[in-house]
Amino acid sequence: MVDWTWKALATVPACAGGIAGQSDAQNQSVSSGKLVSTDPPYYDNIGYADLSDFFYVWLRRALKPVFPDLFATLAVPKAEELVATPYRHGSKEKAETFFLDGMTQAMHRLAEQAHPAFPVTIYYAFKQAESDGADGTTNTGWDTFLAAVIEAGFAISGTWPMRTELSNRMIGSGTNALASSIVLVCRQRSTTAHTATRREFVAALKAELPKALAHLQAGNIAPVDLAQAAIGPGMAVYTRYARVLDAEGKPITVRAALALINQTLDEALAEQEVDADSRWALTWFEQTGFAEGDYGVAEQLSKSKNTAVAGLVEAGILVSKAGKVRLLKPAELPADWDPTTDTRLTVWEMVHHLIRVLEAGGEGAAAAIVTKLGSRAETARELCYRLYTLCERKKRANEAMAYNGLVQSWPEITRLARETPTPTKRTDDMFDSE
Numbered sequence: 001m002v003d004w005t006w007k008a009l010a011t012v013p014a015c016a017g018g019i020a021g022q023s024d025a026q027n028q029s030v031s032s033g034k035l036v037s038t039d040p041p042y043y044d045n046i047g048y049a050d051l052s053d054f055f056y057v058w059l060r061r062a063l064k065p066v067f068p069d070l071f072a073t074l075a076v077p078k079a080e081e082l083v084a085t086p087y088r089h090g091s092k093e094k095a096e097t098f099f100l101d102g103m104t105q106a107m108h109r110l111a112e113q114a115h116p117a118f119p120v121t122i123y124y125a126f127k128q129a130e131s132d133g134a135d136g137t138t139n140t141g142w143d144t145f146l147a148a149v150i151e152a153g154f155a156i157s158g159t160w161p162m163r164t165e166l167s168n169r170m171i172g173s174g175t176n177a178l179a180s181s182i183v184l185v186c187r188q189r190s191t192t193a194h195t196a197t198r199r200e201f202v203a204a205l206k207a208e209l210p211k212a213l214a215h216l217q218a219g220n221i222a223p224v225d226l227a228q229a230a231i232g233p234g235m236a237v238y239t240r241y242a243r244v245l246d247a248e249g250k251p252i253t254v255r256a257a258l259a260l261i262n263q264t265l266d267e268a269l270a271e272q273e274v275d276a277d278s279r280w281a282l283t284w285f286e287q288t289g290f291a292e293g294d295y296g297v298a299e300q301l302s303k304s305k306n307t308a309v310a311g312l313v314e315a316g317i318l319v320s321k322a323g324k325v326r327l328l329k330p331a332e333l334p335a336d337w338d339p340t341t342d343t344r345l346t347v348w349e350m351v352h353h354l355i356r357v358l359e360a361g362g363e364g365a366a367a368a369i370v371t372k373l374g375s376r377a378e379t380a381r382e383l384c385y386r387l388y389t390l391c392e393r394k395k396r397a398n399e400a401m402a403y404n405g406l407v408q409s410w411p412e413i414t415r416l417a418r419e420t421p422t423p424t425k426r427t428d429d430m431f432d433s434e
């Protein structure tokens, strides 16, 4: 730890400009006229007050004579803590209400006090394991928090993923934990905002989300963070209006808006053009994964995708035996594969070979393949977002982790690829991008 912290010290201004104080976010006045950047509690992720007791009891013994006011209580104060813990509030519903009311009040306080010339930036790094939305991604932790921010009079004008979480932190090890925090950029909501219909809202999402998605992908955002990063551009549309009303004139809730944002994101991801074999593989994979399925079903699907089972076998992605077919897992793909001599190169194959090579030989080995693929490698990286999203929805955590891992290793893979001499024969001309 000392090894990282001294680097930060070198950039700390050499003046005694900082102050530290303690107050309840629901009635503080420290933010008055200031530029605010804040890191609030993330729904029910961590009970800081309980955690603090562990240290507090020891600190109190040593420091009570020095700071009698700070250490007046036997344990850390708990009642004001904005955290949705059912054990403290009696039930899940009561905990949610407590969090929503308290957070709305805290956000109100910020909205009315913060300097109007600057946006308020709010860190939010929440990922709930159990999704409860109809589409499988919206969840209480997010929509309760967003509802509080919007209710408090803020419009959300952006969300920036920021790499803030260490991969070795305890809550992250061995899980698809967030690699980033999302910074919500909030401004006071315009008083002239007009009411929109659901149709207008959806049309605006369809027009604006694909561009935002391309921007996020260009920045190599981790697939695990994509859905939450897309909430920003989606919410920027939603909070542009005073209200969004459905056909019956009832307001569209934050939760419903998030579901529409996710749906539009899915559609935008599915717009990536891929070759016919990969299109077949994507649909098959969504339904069957790497498990076995009937030849007849596979053949029928292949007709609608303009390919054939025999061709998929020839492409090297499928086994077909005794009336059954299944997609080859990365580890089963031939180790001597060479994209420069592959006569039926598919983007599906590129992704899964890259995963195989990355897992078996590390980033250097993957870089050698990327060098041979040339600019086509980019299409493989892009497809990982769609594959990750699909696996996450289907709760296929291990596979999801592999696609996420490939994207996260991408900057290093391409850096190493740039250092590798380019092969004389390029594959770009051989690839039918269709």
Ligand SMILES: C[S@@+](CC[C@H](N)C(=O)[O-])C[C@H]1O[C@@H](n2cnc3c(N)ncnc32)[C@H](O)[C@@H]1O
Binding pocket: 023, 024, 025, 026, 039, 040, 041, 042, 048, 049, 080, 081, 082, 083
């Ligand atoms: C996500 S943590 C911030 C962590 C901090 N950025 C750090 O790196 O140490 C959220 C913090 O909000 C505090 N908190 C919870 N309820 C609060 C309230 N009502 N008023 C002020 N702070 C509160 C928690 O105790 C916790 O320290």
